[in-house]
Amino acid sequence: MATAYIYMQLPDSLEVTTIGRLQVRSGVGEFVYSPAYVKTGGWVPDPVRYSLRPEPFSHITKNRGVPGFIRDAAPDGWGERLANRESDTPLDAIGFLLKSPNHDRTGNLMAGTSRTPPAGIGQAGLGNIAQLDEFIAFADGIQNGFPRSADKATKAALQQRSSLGGARPKCTLLHGERLILAKPRDRHDTCDIPSLEYACMSFAAAKGLATPGVELHRGRVSTLLVDRFDREPGGDGRFYRIPMLSGLTLLDSDWMSTTNRDKEWHYGYLVDEMARRGVPVEDRQELFKRICFNILVGNDDDHPKNVAVLFKDGRWRLSPLYDVVPTTEGAAPTRLAMAIGKHGHELSRRNLLSQTEHYGLAQEQAIAVIDEVAGWAADLAAHYRRHLQDPELQLALAAMGADKLDA
Known part of the structure; x- marks a missing residue:
C-alpha cells in the first residue's frame, strides 16, 4: 500500500x-x-x-x-x-x-514520506526569472532534456510539476519579491496561445474583472507571465501559501471520469457550493459576470479546474480569473465546458437568466450584467487588433460570441 x-x-x-x-x-x-x-x-x-x-x-x-x-x-x-x-x-x-x-x-x-515535515519544506528550489530562457529551451526540447550547459541547480529548479496551468508547459519563478508563473508557447502549438491569453486577460483587467497581474514576454518564444495569486511574500525570501480549492473539488467531481461530467459540471452547482462555504455574494455575482465574459470571448475551456476559491482573511473568496483563452477552432463555441442554467449548455440570454438567484442577482441586475458584457464587443475587437497579429487576430475575432448574449 x-x-x-x-x-x-x-x-x-x-x-x-x-x-x-x-x-x-x-x-x-x-x-x-x-x-x-x-x-x-x-x-x-x-x-x-x-x-x-x-x-x-x-x-x-x-x-x-x-x-x-x-x-x-x-x-x-x-x-x-x-x-x-x-x-x-x-x-x-x-x-x-x-x-x-x-x-x-x-x-x-x-x-x-516522513511523519514530520522537513525543515524549510516548500520554501526552497525556485528558479529565477533570469532562468526563463533556459526553461523555454527545456520545455521546447523536453524529449532531449536540458542543454549540456545547464547546471544541477538549474535543472532541479526548472523541472517543476505542480502548479496552475494544466497540461501546458509552465514554471514558477522568482521575479523580485513576486512569484510568477511562466507559460511559454508550446512547440506543438499551431498558433501563439500565450499572446491570445494575454490579449484576453489584459482586456478582462481593463474592464474591471479580478485578474492576476499578467505580462507578455517576447523572447525566443512568446511567454505569458502571470502573478501567482496563491502566494504572498513573507519576508526573507519566504512566502505565505494561500489555501486553494478548485471548482472540481467543490463539485466533488473526478477529473479522470467523463461519465458524469454533463451532470456534475454545472455553474449552478458550483456557485451553490461556494455559498455553502461562505463565499460572499459579490464574488458569486462576479462569477456570473465571468460566465458572460467566457461567452463573449469564446472561452470553452472553462472546466472546473479553471475556477477556484482562496482562503484569505478568514473566509473563502473567488480566485482571480485565470486560464482564459479564446477557442482556436475558427468559430464561436456552441457550448461551454460547464452547463449554465436550466437549459444546460445552451448559450443564450434565457439560459443565463434561468438561475440568477443562485448568484444573489435579481433578474434586472442579471440583465444589466449581460448587457454590459455584450456591450464590450466593439472594445474587445479593437483591443485584439492592437495586441494580436494574424492568424491569432482572426481566430480571436471568430471566437467572439456577443450575439449569444443577445439571443
Whole structure:
C-alpha cells in the first residue's frame, strides 16, 4: 500500500505541520487526520466533505483514491508528463503526488514520506526569472532534456510539476519579491496561445474583472507571465501559501471520469457550493459576470479546474480569473465546458437568466450584467487588433460570441 504524509502550511502563517496520512491501494484510498492535529481542533481545507475527526475516511475511489482537496496539490498534465519521463515504472496516484516538488504545489498543502515535515519544506528550489530562457529551451526540447550547459541547480529548479496551468508547459519563478508563473508557447502549438491569453486577460483587467497581474514576454518564444495569486511574500525570501480549492473539488467531481461530467459540471452547482462555504455574494455575482465574459470571448475551456476559491482573511473568496483563452477552432463555441442554467449548455440570454438567484442577482441586475458584457464587443475587437497579429487576430475575432448574449 502506497503511503504519503500530508503537510499543511497553516493559513496566514509560515508554520508547517502534518495534518494526516494518505494510503492508496489499487485505486482505493484512505485518509486519516493526525491524532495530534485532531487534538488541536485546527483548521482544515474541506470541512464539508473531510471534517476534522479521529476516524479515517475510507473507500475513497475518486481521483484514483485521493481526496479532492489533496488532489488539487498534485501534478497536473505537464507535471505528470515530467514525472512519467523520469520513472522506470508506471506511477500511481501516490507516486505522482510524491514526485511533485513541494515548492511549486498549488495552495498550502505539501506531501512527503516522513511523519514530520522537513525543515524549510516548500520554501526552497525556485528558479529565477533570469532562468526563463533556459526553461523555454527545456520545455521546447523536453524529449532531449536540458542543454549540456545547464547546471544541477538549474535543472532541479526548472523541472517543476505542480502548479496552475494544466497540461501546458509552465514554471514558477522568482521575479523580485513576486512569484510568477511562466507559460511559454508550446512547440506543438499551431498558433501563439500565450499572446491570445494575454490579449484576453489584459482586456478582462481593463474592464474591471479580478485578474492576476499578467505580462507578455517576447523572447525566443512568446511567454505569458502571470502573478501567482496563491502566494504572498513573507519576508526573507519566504512566502505565505494561500489555501486553494478548485471548482472540481467543490463539485466533488473526478477529473479522470467523463461519465458524469454533463451532470456534475454545472455553474449552478458550483456557485451553490461556494455559498455553502461562505463565499460572499459579490464574488458569486462576479462569477456570473465571468460566465458572460467566457461567452463573449469564446472561452470553452472553462472546466472546473479553471475556477477556484482562496482562503484569505478568514473566509473563502473567488480566485482571480485565470486560464482564459479564446477557442482556436475558427468559430464561436456552441457550448461551454460547464452547463449554465436550466437549459444546460445552451448559450443564450434565457439560459443565463434561468438561475440568477443562485448568484444573489435579481433578474434586472442579471440583465444589466449581460448587457454590459455584450456591450464590450466593439472594445474587445479593437483591443485584439492592437495586441494580436494574424492568424491569432482572426481566430480571436471568430471566437467572439456577443450575439449569444443577445439571443
